[in-house]
Structure formats: C-alpha cells, structure tokens
Amino acid sequence: MSEATQTTNNTGFAGRQLQLVTFDVAGEEFAVDILAVQEINRMMELTRVPQSPPEVEGVINLRGKIIPVLDLRKKFGQPSAERTETSRIVVIEVHKRVLGFIVDRVHEVLRISGDIVEPAPPMACSIDAEFIAGVGKLPDRLLILLDIDKLFSAEAAHAAANASKSKAA
C-alpha cells in the first residue's frame, strides 16, 4: 500500500497483484492492502476519551496496549450507525501507530490484478478523493482502495475534523 500512496493519481498498481481486505462502510465497499491489517476483531466495549477529535470513538485494550478506535463513517462525514452483529474493528498499523477503525461488515480477502485499478474520479463517491488510492473495477462492482497513510495521518485526522466541521456549517 505504501507504494501505492505515491501514485494516487495514476494507476501505479498496473502489472501488480494486489491482495486486499474488503469491507463495507455506509453502503460502499472499500479495500485496504492486507499487509497493513494486523487483525480484525469483533466489536468490543469502547472507552470514550474526553477532548478527542469527533471521529475517535474511544479506546480499546488490545492485549495490554491501549489503541484508539475511529469510526470510519464519521471520518467520511456520514452519520454514525448502530453497531450490529457484523460490525468489526479492523486493526492496522500506519505511521508506526497501531489503531483500529470500525466498519459495518468485513467481506473477504480478494486478489485482483493492479491493471483493473483506475485513478479515483473526483466527486464519484462520498469521501474525499484525497483518501482514495484508486478504484478497482471488478466485473460486477466497484471497489474503493483506501490510502490509509493519508487517511490516518495525525495531521489529516485534524484536518478532516476541521473540514467536516466547516462542511456542516
């Protein structure tokens, strides 16, 4: 995925085999590189931390380490939804930080050819094109490849928080 980040706007995936974890957030299907994913957990009780950015839902105990958990819906500027049986916490490591994000459902591990990935068309979906590494055109559906480096960098987190505020205003 890190290689992919440098090539947000062209098909830097061409000629490569991609192995992705795909999941649903607010009715759209997203994917991240499997190497970035540490584990996927069932929902557990979150502890809310005061004075945190709005998308941070709280913290959990991951085998003795306290990690923050973000709600991707809020991150994408969508209203938060009820947690269901299928909700999962995807734990990733990005910028040497371990964090988790909540998704509505985890689908599968998918192998696709990088050749079918195209740059994100602006304004094509609900989230900022900045966070999209590319769009995978599967025979039956579209898959949004997330650029987690950008999505979860601390600065981006604050910028996103501010942006969503100003959008709301």
Next chain:
Amino acid sequence: MTMGGFDAEIVRDFLTESGELINQLESDLVVLERAPKDEAMLNQVFRALHTIKGSASFLAITPLVRVAHAAETALNAARAGQAEVDRAAMDLLLEAVDLIKSQLGQIEAGSALSEAREALVSGLVAIGEGGAKPAAAPVAPALATPEPASIASQTPAPAAPPAPATPGEMARTPLKLEGGKADLLEFLISDLDESTAKVAALVSGLSQTPGQKPAKQSCEQLGDLGEQLVRTAQFFEFGPLVAMSNAVHQAGLQLPDLNAEGVGQVLPRLGLVCRHLEEMARGVRAGELRSPTPGTLLESLGSLLHGVDIPEDRTVGPATPLSEIARLEHAWCDEQATTAPTAATPAASAPETVAASPELEAPAAPVAPAISQASAGADHPAAPKGEAATTKAAATENTIRVDVSRLEALMNLVGELVLQKNRVSALTRRAQMLECADSDFSEAITLTAGALDRVTGEIQTAVMRTRLQPLDKLFGRYPRLIRDLAGKTGKKMRLVIEGGETEVDKSVMEELGDPLVHLLRNSADHGLEMPDERAKNGKDETGTITLRASHEGSHVRVQVADDGRGLLREKIARKAVERGLVTPERAQAMSDREIFNFIFEAGFSTAEKVSDLSGRGVGMDVVRTNIQKVKGEIELASEPGRGTTVTISIPLTVAILPAMMVGVGKETYAIPLTNILEIVRPQADQLSSIGEHPVMRLRNTVLPLVSGSEVMEQASGGEKVPEPFAVVLSMNDRRIGLMVSKLIGQQEVVIKPLDDSQAASKRAVSGATVRDDGGVSLIIDVAELMRRAETLHHASAA
C-alpha cells in the same frame, strides 16, 4: 560525520560502551582529585580512557583519539609518579572528558566533531612529559610522540633504519592504511612500543623465579596487555601480530593455573614471543609489516597453556637460549647469528623454514585462531578447557544490554497475563458454585488456578525488577557538579552520598535527574556560606551537602540536605506578600512549613543577586512540577543557621499507581490515591452555588465542585447522571470536589499511555488502565482538572 564503512551497529556499541566508561571516568576523576595518590583509581581511570581511545582509533575517529591520547599521556605520567594530578591538571583532564562527551554526542547526532583546543592538548602532553606546568607550556607540539611525522603521512618511510640483524626468514610488506587510520598511526606506534616493552619486562620478571608459581598480579597485567595489543594489532589488520598478541593474552589468563613444569615450558617461549613482538613493532615504526616466522611456536604455546603435552624433543629448560628455542620451534629469532655455534644443527633450521614459507606469502592472513586450532588438534580433551577459559573471561561480565522497548513489551504482556489469570480465578469461583458432581475435578481446578496465581505474581515482580536500577547511576554525576560549583562560587564544599544502592525504576530515575541538579545547585549557591562566614559562626569551613536515598514502603525517598544558613522565614513571607500571594495577616499566622512552601511558586526567588548558577526563580517550581509528574511529593524543612533539607518522595515505579476506582455514569475512572483527601456524601443543605458554579460547605470551608460527567464529556442525552459522592482532591494546597456516581474501591492499576496524537487539546486524562474484565478505564489527571476548575471558578471568586 559519517562513520564511513563501519556498521552502524558497531558505532552504536562504541557509543554505548564509551558513554558508560566516560561517565564512570568523570566521577572517578573527581574521586582521584581528592586522593591523587590512589594507585588503583589511577589505573582504573587510565584503563577506561585507554579503552575509549582504542575503540575510537579502530573506528578512525581522529579528533577523539587525539584528545584521549593527550589525556592518557598525562595520566600515564601520573601513574609513573612523574607528574602530579593537581587542580590545574584535573581541570584539563575534566575538560578533555567533557570534550570526549560532546564528541560522542556529535557522533551520535551525525554532526562534525569539535577539535580539542591546542592549549588543552599541549597542556596535557606537558603534564605527560612531567615538564612545565600547562600554563607555562603554551604551544608545545601537539603530539608527544618522538617519532618523526613522516610515518604519519600516507606513504611509509622506507628511509627508516632497518631492524638490526635482519634474518632472511621474514616476510615484509609495506604498511598501507586508509586515510583516516594513517592519522592515528603515531598514537598506535607509541602504544605498540610501550605495550611490547611492558610485556617483555613482565615476562623477564616472571622468568626470574623459576620453579615458583607465577605472581597472580603479573599474570593479570600480562593478560591485559595482551588484550590491548590484540586491539592495536587489529587496527593494523596485521594477522601475525594479532596471533602473537593473542598468545600473550592467553598466557596471562592461563599461567596461574599451570603446574610448575608447564610454567617452565611457557615462560621461555614467551621470551621468544616478545622478540617477535619487538621486531614487528620495529617494522611498523619503519613503515612495513614484518612477519617473523612463528613456526610451531604458537602451536606449542597453545598446547602448553591448555595443559596439553608437547613433543618431548621440543621441551626446553629455564636456561635454554632463545635461539635454541627458536630452532626447536622452527621460528625466527634475531639472536640466531650470535648464538648459532651453540645450536646443534644450525643448518637444519634453514630448509624447515622454507617449508613454513607458504605462511609468509600471506602475512595479513588471519592467524588468530592458531592457538585454539592447535589445542583442538591434539588428541586430548582440550575443548572443555577452552570453554573453561571462556567462562572465566565471561565471569566479569555477567550482565547483558537489553533494549528498553523489549522490557516494556514484556511488561505489557505480563500485564495481560495478570488479567487473564484474574479471569481464570473468577471462572474457578463460578465452577465451584456450580453443583458439580465431580468434586475432585473442581478441586484440581482450584489448585491449578492457585498455582497460576502465584507464578503470575512472581513473573510480574521479576519483570518489574528488570527495570530497576541503582541510584548510583544517577548520583555518580553529582560529585563533578559540586566540584565545579565549588570552583565557581569560591566556597568550600563536599558532597556526601548515602544509599546510592537504592534501586528505582528507570523512568523514575530519568525524572529525578533534573530536579536533583536544581536542588544541589540551590544548596551550593544559596544554602552554603562562604568559608570565612562559616568560620565566624563556628562551623567547619567546608560545607557539607548530603544526598541521601532510601526505600520507604513502595516509595523511594531522596533527600538533599545542606548545613548552610537555612531559609529566612521573614524574607520569604515578605516576598510572598509583595507578590500578592498572601495577605500580611495571613502570613503571620502561617506555619514555617507553609511559608517555606512559597519558594515552590513559579517565579519566586529571594536571592538578592541573580547568579550564573541559580536565583532566577525558575528552579523550584520546575522541581515541583517534575516530581508531581511522577506522582511524587516534595517537602522542605529548614532551620536558620543549621541548614535546609528538601525531601522528595516518589513511587518506586511509575508504571503502577495506587488509585481509587470510581464510577461516573456507565464509565469507570481511576483517581490517583495520593491526590485524594477524603470522600464525602454531601447533604442537600451543604450544597449551594456561587454564580453558576456549584460549591459545597465542608467544615467551614467552601469547596468548589465539578461534575464528573461534565469533565469527562459524557453525552448523557439530556438526562442528568446522578452523582451523590464528592471526592475531595488536593494538589499544591488547592482543593476541589469531583462529583461521581459510584465508589468502586481502591486498587493498584497499571498505567498505560494513551495515543496522544489523537488529543485535540490538553485533556483531563493522564493515561488509561486495563480493568480485570479487560475493559479500559481512564486515569484522571488531577492537575489538569484543577486548572480547568480554576478558570471556571475564577470569575465567580472575583
């Protein structure tokens, strides 16, 4: 500066090792100043410096080697009794130590190294030459080595006189060194000469007493010298020299364990080894690598040292001339020509030497393992003996370095293990309650759970202990500080350290460092009087500052006490009134302790003059803040004319916090127990409000209240969370009541850091902890809570 060509790991090891040595060196030097004749200390200091220099020259760090060499020269003269370590000399030595320290820092930071100022090097060298005082020797030549500079230059000097009696059986190659190393050549040559001469002296000394057991001390010195030589030889990448030096090193280690017969065989051979070393040294000085044929010399020595017999025809007597030994071992010897007539078959040696010549073709080939190979070749159980030697060498070094992050990871896992263990215990209790038909089974579970409990507890303690370090590590820095302060203030003072062996957690140690420096400075600068004033008051002219550490339950207590003039209550009270911290009437009524506590306020200084050292009023509040950061407490006691004592009390480890668990709404929070004064359940008539802010009356005082659910931003959906309890918190003599829903109980919690990059602003939470059920509870930051409440209440109070 890049350490070109060297593995980053080697450089890192060098930095760690040298860093430790130089710190030790610094405190040793201060000890040495008080007892300049202490030979053991002189040797220790010399050796530390020598090791640093050796490693630095291996890495070709020229500026560092230069200053280290100069300092070493001075110390060497002191060791030999030719120079005295007086105050001026010590100033130079300490300056050299400071310089090396900053150079180490620069290497670590990858920046260019600062060079020694010329006066420092020349001053040290002048001491080394036992000559004029440094002041009188303005610009002596930078280097004391008598050898002409031509050797230091890149090309070897073939003009140097050839070694006397050059025999045929010796390979010679011009000495070539890379740029960086060539600069160091001079140091290394003098090292080589010096060590070789010492080895020769020791060997001949040992040979004087045939039949007796060799003196242990001499053997140790021999071993040390051999080791140094090996290092020097490695620098030249000169295999034969490495092998010879290694033989000396091994001999030093093994000699004391050999029987008289063995010693009788080894010592004469060592004599020959010395000849070889000398010849090699001469070669290096002349700019070439000379490899005198070792023949079977090293092999025989290896066997002898490991108690393996050598062929009978090679045995020698104490009076056997070196040339004869050389003949027996088919080795080179410069005495061959003169003693040839006594040798039975001088001609026989020639062909055999030719046979050994393949070795000569490649003089730089590593020959170091020669000894071990030799002993392995003999059909004798030599291997275990070799191991024994290794164990012996390792005995002095029974510690290992471990990355702190690994210990932290281990600690985390242990924490998790404890949680799982708690769950097992809970499940066991439930299993017992079930009407289980098989009582044996239930008993087995209970026993197992009990054992698990014990083992986990022990693991936890053991892991905690790995993070503990003796305070001496920290205290070792301070004698130097006091020495410098004495110099700057013109006062006489001594530092007494007690309880340096007290162990504390690594992180606690780090937090203690700066506050202690502040306190010691304060004592030296403000506390102690000038010598004449002290004499007038009938005190010893030399003031004493005592640094005392001890364990007290789960806390460690560190005291800084001076026997100086003490604090003046009136002065502090006046200043406090001036600054509007207290009314004059109130100040009258306050106890000494309360008055003295004002000096912990920010910007509070009663010193009449601001000095370079302290008095700017930024010290004491920083001290208090740092101590409070690790949940510690600080107290001050003082008696006019008798001195001041500051006592710091901090928890042994910052990873574990005694806390009160409280419930607010659905969440559970931990509050540090040290901050809790009491917990009350306010009655309706005690509650009121000032402006918009709730307060309660508590025994004639008004206590501001804050709601837990508000501070913790619990979205309650409009419903008010019932909060019947007020936890009375105190910090720095300020109080506040935190309203909570539920009291759960007292517990020791393990502090986990929160990912701070997610914090939008400073929050009233200092960390988190994991509960028995695996959930996370936040730890309330009382200081931040106070700050918030204060800004809220400030308007209403005004």
